[in-house]
Amino acid sequence: MGLEQDEQQALAPIDGAAMLARVEGWCAINSGTRNLPGLARQAQALADAFAALPGAVTLVDPAPVRMIDAAGREVAQAHGQHLLVRVRPDAARRVLLTGHMDTVYPADHPFQFARWLDADTLNAPGAADMKGGLAVMLEALLALEATPAAPRLGYDVLINADEETGSLASAALIAQLASGRVAALTYEPATAPDGTLAHARGGSGNYSVVATGRSAHAGRNPQDGRNAVLALADLALQLKWLAGPELSVNPAKIEGGSANNVVPDHAVLRFNIRPQTTGAAERFAVDFARIVAGVAAEHEVQLHPHGGITRPPKPVDARAQRLFDLVQRAGADLGQHFGWRPSGGVCDGNNIAAAGVPVVDTMGVRGGAIHSPDEYMIVPSLAERAGLSALVLHRLASGELP
Structure with missing residues (x-):
């Protein structure tokens, strides 16, 4: 030695x-x-x-x-x-x-x-x-x-x-x-x-997206509702399509909804990303904003993102x-x-x-x-x-x- x-x-x-x-x-x-x-x-x-x-x-x-709680509120x-x-x-x-x-x-x-x-x-x-x-x-x-x-x-x-x-x-x-x-x-x-x-x-980022829709009766007038759970399910799928060699996306949890006969007006999506490079993290930020705007318009809901990159690559x-x-x-x-x-x-x-x-x-x-x-x-x-x-x-x- x-x-x-x-x-x-x-x-x-x-x-x-x-x-x-x-x-x-x-x-x-x-x-x-x-x-x-x-x-x-x-x-x-x-x-x-x-x-x-x-x-x-x-x-x-x-x-x-x-942090964002299950009700979509920002709490200590x-x-x-x-x-x-x-x-x-x-x-x-x-x-x-x-x-x-x-x-x-x-x-x-x-x-x-x-x-x-x-x-x-x-x-x-x-x-x-x-x-x-x-x-x-x-x-x-x-x-x-x-x-x-x-x-x-x-x-x-x-x-x-x-x-x-x-x-x-x-x-x-x-x-x-x-x-x-x-x-x-x-x-x-x-x-x-x-x-x-x-x-x-690689890096890591944790995000929450709060969706606010409109409740309605699932049988009498579902067309008047705006389904927050459905909107976030669509968002989760679109986010998953962003995954590639330099980025993984893991939609982890959707919280929301109530009785089966009620169109849910509230939900929270939680997901994690793992960018391998700073460039991948920057591209995700642009794509995320675009997808959020598109899903909000398509489902006529309000989407409020929270969180971000907590561990840079x-x-x-x-x-x-x-x-x-x-x-x-x-x-x-x-x-x-x-x-x-x-x-x-x-x-x-x-x-x-x-x-x-x-x-x-x-x-x-x-x-x-x-x-x-x-x-x-x-x-x-x-x-x-x-x-x-x-x-x-x-x-x-x-x-x-x-």
């Missing part, structure tokens, strides 16, 4: 058993995005753990978020507080590390407990996505702080409480913290159990590729050999890249089956990936990335 003596010093403090204990404790806290009491407990547990770093630990209130959506740690904010070289404390498992979900699948594999809610990643991040930073290189690198840690629902309550904070950073690391799990990193990512430019190469070289020097591949998923790495900062966003543990009751973490990857991050951070502190 091609490690300098001070780099070997950076790896010495890594404690896999301590990391596992943290993960097991954190996974025992339900922190589904909508479980605000659970998120508060998780945030405090993380604040206690990250207080071991030599910086200010604060809990930041979420930005206001509004509550979120948990975000954890922010700032270490050496005046340093000339600064990086951003991000993660999330929320999971996709609500408080009433049956998947609440951990179990061992074998001696190396832990099945637990959030173990891979991404409480294991948070343990990796913390351990790597603690290892960095034990080296003479630490004073040369400043960093901010942001652990948000709403990543699983699009980071709407933290997107502005992410953009603010990313500004001017040399690089960023995000601790989503590897895309495969072999440690493969996500490379380029994340291409990998030359600066970002240099960071990928740095991470891969560090892995090879540790005997870890992995590549990368494009991903259809999105995360806070999309937002960081949109701020013009190179980012590798799958620095977390090896595991799989995320977002399901089969989610698992490969336990030896805790120490393995902590070592990788510690070495990458040490090399960033030493100026390896221009």
Whole structure:
């Protein structure tokens, strides 16, 4: 392994058993995005753990978020507080590390407990996505702080409480913290159990369209009604026809209607798009406006769109590729050999890249089956990936990335 003596010093403090204990404790806290009491407990547990770093630990209130409810009304959506740690904010070289404390498992979900699948594999809610990643991040930073290189690198840690629902309550904070950073690391799990990193990512947008028609009796005078459900069904079909190699469209839900003998005068369509490029996102915006206008005229209803792109597409430019190469070289020097591949998923790495900062966003543990009751973490990857991050951070502190 091609490690300098001070780099070997950076790896010495890594404690896999301590990391596992943290993960097991954190996974025992339900922190589904909508479980605000659970998120508060998780945030405090993380604040206690990250207080071991030599910086200010604060809990930041979420930005206001509004959503469209089933009645078509715009209402406030509550979120948990975000954890922010700032270490050496005046340093000339600064990086951003991000993660999330929320999971996709609500408080009433049956998947609440951990179990061992074998001696190396832990099945637990959030173990891979991404409480294991948070343990990796913390351990790597603690290892960095034990080296003479630490004073040369400043960093901010942001652990948000709403990543699983699009980071709407933290997107502005992410953009603010990313500004001017040399690089960023995000601790989503590897895309495969072999440690493969996500490379380029497509984008994502969530939309709601509220339709207002006119009710009527379905038998006596249906011609006087204007069917909101039918209008949105037509809209969903037309949107689906926009899909192609650079854009997927997923009409996910239509809410509305009442009794079978009433022409429905209200409905809400919810759908998601996944543009692979900025150009595809821009073309969709034009096509969407055209289709909405056409359906509204055809069905004589009012259509009110809400939402938009929440995760811009994340291409990998030359600066970002240099960071990928740095991470891969560090892995090879540790005997870890992995590549990368494009991903259809999105995360806070999309937002960081949109701020013009190179980012590798799958620095977390090896595991799989995320977002399901089969989610698992490969336990030896805790120490393995902590070592990788510690070495990458040490090399960033030493100026390896221009």
